[in-house]
Amino acid sequence: MTDTAVVHIAMQSMMVGFKLAAPVLLTSLVVGFGISLLQSVTQVQEVTLSFVPKMLAVGVALLVSGHWMLTVLIGYTHDLFAYLPTLLSSS
Numbered sequence: 603m604t605d606t607a608v609v610h611i612a613m614q615s616m617m618v619g620f621k622l623a624a625p626v627l628l629t630s631l632v633v634g635f636g637i638s639l640l641q642s643v644t645q646v647q648e649v650t651l652s653f654v655p656k657m658l659a660v661g662v663a664l665l666v667s668g669h670w671m672l673t674v675l676i677g678y679t680h681d682l683f684a685y686l687p688t689l690l691s692s693s
Contacts, residue, residue, distance in 0.1 A: 603689050621671075622675065625663050629660055
């Protein structure tokens with residue numbers, strides 16, 4: 603296994619991780635920003651007001667993008683296993 607192969611696998615795994623985390627994190631960010639904006643406008647400082655909508659929105663984001671996330675992860679795993687003989691033969 604060469605240095606280039608290790609860097610290639612590491613870059614692919616980081617990109618898959620970013621792709622899988624993006625829908626959940628962006629949903630939480632947008633909903634959290636909206637709720638905090640609403641809280642600052644109305645002067646209501648309730649902790650559950652920011653937590654519960656974020657939790658519900660993240661659940662919806664997982665339901666909506668879960669199939670796509672699973673497809674990306676399975677595709678990466680198939681590519682990695684297909685690349686395995688090449689990695690073992692180059693050492």
